[in-house]
Amino acid sequence: MEITTVSCVVGVASISIFLYFIWRILNWLWFKPKKIEKFLNDQGLKGTPYKILYGDLKEMVQMMNEAKSKPMTLTHDIAPRASPFFHKSLTTLGKTCFTWVGTRPLVHISEPAMIREVLVNYNTYQKPRGGNPLTKLLVRGLVDLEGEQWVKHRKIINPAFHMEKLKHMIPAFYVSCSEMIGKWDKLLTQESSCEVDVWPYLQTFSSDVISRTAFGSSFKEGRKIFELQREQARLVMKAINSVYIPGTRFLPTQDNKRMKEINQQVKGSIKSIINKRVVAMKAGDASHDDLLGILLDSNYKEIKQKGNSNFGLSIDDVIEECKLFYFAGQETTGNMLVWTMILLAQHSEWQTRAREEVLHIFGDKKPDIDGLTHLKVINIIFNEVLRLYSPVASFRRLIHDESKLGNFTLPAGTLIQINVLIVHHDKDMWGEDANEFNPQRFSEGVSKVTKGQAAYLPFGGGPRICIGQNFAILEAKMALAMILQRFSFELSPSYSHAPHAMPTLQPQFGAHLILHKH
Ligand code: HEM
Numbered sequence: 001m002e003i004t005t006v007s008c009v010v011g012v013a014s015i016s017i018f019l020y021f022i023w024r025i026l027n028w029l030w031f032k033p034k035k036i037e038k039f040l041n042d043q044g045l046k047g048t049p050y051k052i053l054y055g056d057l058k059e060m061v062q063m064m065n066e067a068k069s070k071p072m073t074l075t076h077d078i079a080p081r082a083s084p085f086f087h088k089s090l091t092t093l094g095k096t097c098f099t100w101v102g103t104r105p106l107v108h109i110s111e112p113a114m115i116r117e118v119l120v121n122y123n124t125y126q127k128p129r130g131g132n133p134l135t136k137l138l139v140r141g142l143v144d145l146e147g148e149q150w151v152k153h154r155k156i157i158n159p160a161f162h163m164e165k166l167k168h169m170i171p172a173f174y175v176s177c178s179e180m181i182g183k184w185d186k187l188l189t190q191e192s193s194c195e196v197d198v199w200p201y202l203q204t205f206s207s208d209v210i211s212r213t214a215f216g217s218s219f220k221e222g223r224k225i226f227e228l229q230r231e232q233a234r235l236v237m238k239a240i241n242s243v244y245i246p247g248t249r250f251l252p253t254q255d256n257k258r259m260k261e262i263n264q265q266v267k268g269s270i271k272s273i274i275n276k277r278v279v280a281m282k283a284g285d286a287s288h289d290d291l292l293g294i295l296l297d298s299n300y301k302e303i304k305q306k307g308n309s310n311f312g313l314s315i316d317d318v319i320e321e322c323k324l325f326y327f328a329g330q331e332t333t334g335n336m337l338v339w340t341m342i343l344l345a346q347h348s349e350w351q352t353r354a355r356e357e358v359l360h361i362f363g364d365k366k367p368d369i370d371g372l373t374h375l376k377v378i379n380i381i382f383n384e385v386l387r388l389y390s391p392v393a394s395f396r397r398l399i400h401d402e403s404k405l406g407n408f409t410l411p412a413g414t415l416i417q418i419n420v421l422i423v424h425h426d427k428d429m430w431g432e433d434a435n436e437f438n439p440q441r442f443s444e445g446v447s448k449v450t451k452g453q454a455a456y457l458p459f460g461g462g463p464r465i466c467i468g469q470n471f472a473i474l475e476a477k478m479a480l481a482m483i484l485q486r487f488s489f490e491l492s493p494s495y496s497h498a499p500h501a502m503p504t505l506q507p508q509f510g511a512h513l514i515l516h517k518h
Contacts, residue, residue, distance in 0.1 A: 029053055033103050036411055040098055040105065043408050047098035047105070048089065055100025060085040064502075071496035071509060074346070076388045077435040078499040079422050083393055086419050095426075096406075106396075106415045107408075110423055112453035114406045118397055118416055119454065119462030123147065125397035128415060134249045134256065137263045138229070138236040141317070141324035142467065154467070156302055156313055157321060160294040161467050166474055167369050168289040172212035173478040174366060180205045181482055188517045195492045197510040199338050202479075206334035207326070209475055214325050216290035218273045225269050229326045232262045237503055270319045291325060292318075325468075331504045332391040333472045337479055338511050339389035340381065345491045345513050347437050353377050355484040367481040375477055377439075382476060383446060384439040386458035387430075393421040393501040395460060420457045421501070429455045489513045 033050045040047055048056055063084040072081045079087045086108065089099050095110035109115055118125045126146050136144070142153045159165060180201050187194050211222030235255050249256060277296065280286035287293050295318060303312035313321070344351040357377040362368075397416045402409060405416075427434045429450075430441075441449050450456050459466035466472075483489075491513060498508035 028103060033100070033105070036105050036414075039411060040107075040408075045096065045098055045107070045408060046093040048093070048100060050100055050103075053102065055102050055104070056085065056089075057100075057102060063088070068498075068500060068508065071498040074497045075435060076437055077425065078389070079419075079425050082499045082501045082505060083419060083421055086394065086417070087422060090419065090422055096408075101415060104413060104415050105411075106417050107405075107410060108417050108419060109405070110419065110426065111406065112429075112450075112455045115418055115423070115457070116454040116461070117405060118418070119460065119464070122462055122464050124401075124403055125399060125416060128396050128398040134239050134259055135236050137259050138232050139324065139327055141320035143324055143328060150464075152311070153313065153317070153321070156298045157295060157467060159298045160291050161471055163470060165289075165294055166471055169213045169471070170369055170372075170474070170478065172290075173209055173475050174482075176205050176208040176212060177479045177482045179208065180479075181486060184487065184515060185517075188515065193514055193516040195494065195512055196515050197512050198341055198489075198515075199507055199511040202337045202341075202511075203331070203334045205479060206337070206475070207330045209333070210326055210330050212290075213471075214291040214322055215273055216287045216293065218276070221269055221273055225266050225323075226326055226330065228262045228266050228269075229323065232259060232266070233327070233331075233503070235259050235262075266323060267319055270322050271315065274315060274318055274322075292322060295321060328466075329468050329472065331506075333475055335389070335391040335504050335506055336382070336386060336472065337476050338507055339391075339505070340385045340476070340480060341483070341489065341513060342491070342495075342507065342511050343385055343388070343437055344381070345489050348490065350377075350381060350437075350439060351484075351488065354381055354480070355488070358481045358484045362481060362485065364485055367478055369474075372474060372477045372481065375481070378477055378480060380439040380442040382473065383442040383456075384437060387424045387456065388435075388437060389499060389505055390420045390424055390458045391504045392458070392460075393505050394419045418457065421505070423455055423457065426455075429453075486518060488516045488518065490516075 029052055033055075037047065037050050051058075067081045067084045072078070086099070089097060090108055090110065096108065096114070098105050098107045100106060109118065123146075127144055142150065142157060145153055183201060184196060187196060207226045208219070208223070211219040211226060215222040235258060238255065239259075274292065274296075277286055277292060281293075281296065288297055295313075299312045299318070303309050305311075344354065354377050357375060358367075361371040361374060394417055396418075399410055399412060399414050399416070401412050404410075410416075423429065425434050433441075446456050454461055459469040495512040496509040500506055500508035
């Protein structure tokens, strides 16, 4: 009798637990997203209807693949190809609307006042969490931290990007660019002009710059790290574009195994560079001019000042920051340069103006820091390139608690997306010629043209603005000045216009230009 009662109780308890889990799964998969959908709709916010588990992921990937399948006509109206799903959603649902990333709502904001609110209040609007934890193998460090940890890291890393430190990186920019130009010179030994896909050269250039500026004399080891990080980025992008089922990262799939293997190798290599450097520092024999040297110095000062190593970065922290320099600084700057060359190849009048400025300031001499900071025409050209072909097409934030944004109340767990590329092409903001290449619009500075609004965001904004923007601009100025001193260029007939945002904005089929030697 007693045994029967016990079995009954166990049976009822098991059924209850089972039903509870079923309820939780159904709530996660269906009831909660539908409740949120109604909550947002009731506030007048339009959105795509929620689709179970995937949300809009399938349509997003399908539209991206379709856009990728063919090049576009040679215009700068690139958002429909580069961000097809978001462009369509914002066009049909309104500039403030919502879509779905799996079971999470993704609210798109485009009004400058709302954008500013999100960027300034960085403790409320945080970097997204969740999704596939394997992505953390690629991006951690400053870009991924919050609260006090972020403040601490930003303070220690900041000195590495001060102008007086960046000055010491000019020789590294010069050497890397000379190597690239040397290769182009070789291609042109027989002929006075030839067709070159400049994209792979610019990628190698910008990764070489990071290897040299991050690790100084150890830059060859840096190059190997970079190759591994590139492979990691491909695997991570694959993971991000699929729905993450919790726990699957532990499955011994080929991709999972490779991602972990790469992580070990990269960490091991950076650790060995750091260890060598720490030994050299103790012997008073280390370079203090590269990013690693400046970071270790700054860290040492912080620990000394506060009298406790808890206030500084650990070796693991330093490893993550070095990995981040590659991830954040290489592809973005390479993209900025490739689009600059493509646009100047198309708009020869601006190419001529830029060359005249370079020859006026430097003649055929090595560009120096003073001259580079005085390049005005090149400055407005870069502003316009970064507007039309912003390397970071969009970025996201996550709210952990219910929050008010503008007139809307957003539930906890909502993702927010700022579609930089779409904002940069908005005719209401930039005028009827929003899709034209017109660097002149920046002739009186960025704030004049945006009327001080948060509408120009190639480097983000607020306290979490890109820490490397001066580095990137200086590097790009050196490269463009040296290129213009030696070559003129135009689009090759084989160039196919295909801007593609995966993850940063790239020319999908390369950048085939005809180079002419001066
Ligand atoms: C043209 C080149 C570049 C572009 C367009 C660019 C763009 C951006 C953007 C849009 C953000 C903000 C992302 C967000 O708010 O979610 C950002 C952050 C960041 N960037 Fe860059 N970046 C460039 C070059 C660099 C370089 C050269 C480095 C370093 C070597 C770098 C390091 C970082 C870091 C560490 C952050 C995170 C800052 C923080 O959260 O405090 N970037 N970048």
